[in-house]
Amino acid sequence: MKVRSDIPLIGLLILGIIILFWMNLLFGDVRMNTEDVFNLLTGGTAENSAWSYIVESRLYRSLVAVLAGGALGISGLILQVFFRNPLAGPGVLGITSGASLGVAVVILGGLTMGSVLGNVGIILAGIIGAVVVLFLLLFISKYIRNSVTLLVSGLMFGYFTAALINVLFLWANETDTREYVVWGLGSFEGLSSTELAIFSSLIIVLSFFCFLLVKPLNALVAGTAYAASLGINVKSTRLLIILITGILAAIVTVYCGPVGFIGIAVPQLIRVLVKSKNHAVILPAVFIAGSFLALGADFIVRMSSNTLPLNTVTAIVGAPIIVWVIIKMNRINVSF
Amino acid sequence: MRLLVRFSIFSLILVLCACVQHTNSTENDISNQADLEKVAVQYAEGFDILYEEGVIKIVTQSFGKNAFFKDSIYVRLDSTVKLDPVCKTIEQETIRFACQSSTHLAFLAELNHLEEVVGLCGLEYVNNPEISEVLKKNLVVELCMTDQVQLENLYQSNPDLFLIYPFGSAESNNYNDKGIQTLLISEYLEKSQLARLEWIKLFGVLTGRTMEANDYFEEVETAYLALKTAATKTEKTFIMNLPFQDQWFMPSSKSVGVELIEDAGLQYFYQDELGTENKTHSSEQVWNDGVEADYWVIIARRSADYSLEDLINEEPVYKEFLSVKKHQVIFCNTNQVDYFSKGAIEPHVILKDLCYATGQIDSHEPQYFFLLE
Known part of the structure; x- marks a missing residue:
């Protein structure tokens, strides 16, 4: 019954994504009419030969936003359930920072995302950085029962990796430093068709694995002891959660920069808006809401002629949502 | 009190204005x-x-x-x-x-x-x-x-x-x-x-x-003024630079760099953007305009053997640019030449490079700018 009552919200979000996606294709610094855009999308031509590349770029960018936003959303949701903390997320727990350190080592070491070696190196380094931080957090969580303390530990990891990155800056040349700084501002733009293929394949496969975690997630909400009593292998589930969320956050961070707030704001918002407690509903709803928020943020960035960094927009949109949700959760006493 | 403050300010101005204390012994050939x-x-x-x-x-x-x-x-x-x-x-x-x-x-x-x-x-x-x-x-x-x-x-x-x-x-x-x-x-x-x-x-x-x-x-x-006077003013337009991520930092029409290229007879594509500072353009805006601009002047740090093909590999849309189609990309590799330092005191050499690249003069050995092949 509760699932049915959530269908209008999910439907509305999907409709919002379709509208925003089309707006992203249609509007930009170069004005094109609907007919031209439609023509180009269906393999036709337009009066300006660069327009096909512009529409392609807008299309790729929108696809990246949908997938990245969704991935960050579900990654945040799973981490919040796993750590039983509504303020957990890839950014807060230091996972994004770990991935950033991996990326920094590669970029400031002189390899760029344009080269094959650079591409592979950055992806691997990002994933290793993110997963290492998650394992460290997991290790610490054995000794820390207080979830707030665990979050503070995550923040400390973030500061520590930021300090290491600053040290790396001293040895990097001007071009590499600039490349890293711009990457750090976040953007859904600039992926080639090959990069988009790799990015989307990884996100889709990993998101699929996330949906296989629905049952364990529903059980983990009530605690590990309850989950174990239901026959769930807590140890392997924990490992799976760490790997999947770590890699998801790392992939997005590598390709789009450390995009903040979506991973923490969207799951909280959906928990308040969705009536069902079943993760079979919450998980897709979070993915769709994350995509919607990311697309909306990117639309604002594009309307500013790309002068506003993506992270600025996600912070402006995301931070009030988090504050609002925290107040609301305190009032209705939502727990994990 | 107010009088004291005024007197202090007046005294300070006097001291600052009278930094030089002249002596009478400076009657020499200095x-x-x-x-x-x-x-x-x-x-x-x-x-x-x-x-x-x-x-x-x-x-x-x-x-x-x-x-x-x-x-x-x-x-x-x-x-x-x-x-x-x-x-x-x-x-x-x-x-x-x-x-x-x-x-x-x-x-x-x-x-x-x-x-x-x-x-x-x-x-x-x-x-x-x-x-x-x-x-x-x-x-x-x-x-x-x-x-x-x-x-x-x-x-x-x-x-x-x-x-x-x-x-x-x-x-x-x-x-x-x-x-x-x-x-x-x-x-x-x-x-x-x-x-x-x-x-x-x-x-x-x-x-x-x-x-x-x-x-x-x-x-x-x-030398500079002679080259400038000899250069024929044309209707041919140019754009500048390369993007960083999705942003192009394009100089305004009154910037020194633009003026130098205009002295070689070309017209800046973004003439309406007054001022001297760099202005940000989105990639899609420049892609749209690049199709029409006759020349593309790039000052960037690249490998020594950087070619037109390498440029296109950076962004496939560049092959649609008129300047690329006509092989009219004028490039200065700051990895190879001291453009930002020595270039500041050799504007006549740079202008000659540009005049040569745009076909204004027949023979010249380019030092800073050359046509990308």
């Missing part, structure tokens, strides 16, 4: 020598040279809409001239310099005064091998480990004069308080290449090589 070597500023708006008895006063200042700043220093020609201790003073020809910009090096190198450089910001970015060798040989101190000047390194270099940028000019007071004399140098704010080059006259006064500076300026000015 004034005659100064007459011969006097500097007349024709183009530059950011500095002035004032001749007084036994001293030369150098004034650097902001102009137009630039942030306000003003600085001055006295170059003492006669050791018997007494100057007020509050005034910045240096003895000509014996100055050891610390520089915040490698552009300052080009001026000093042209006046054969590189040996007197003791500190520099960005030693590793000096890509002129001759200059770099001299700096290494003289154990010049790196002043900026990050983008900040390291005070200890500055003390270690022990300069007589630290040439600094005016942005963050409040810092100059700090250096002066710590016993390091500074002079604000803002040649990059000038509105034309010749005005920018004219700052060599200021360096001439500082180093006691006024004649050489005047001669060099006149020589370049003549």
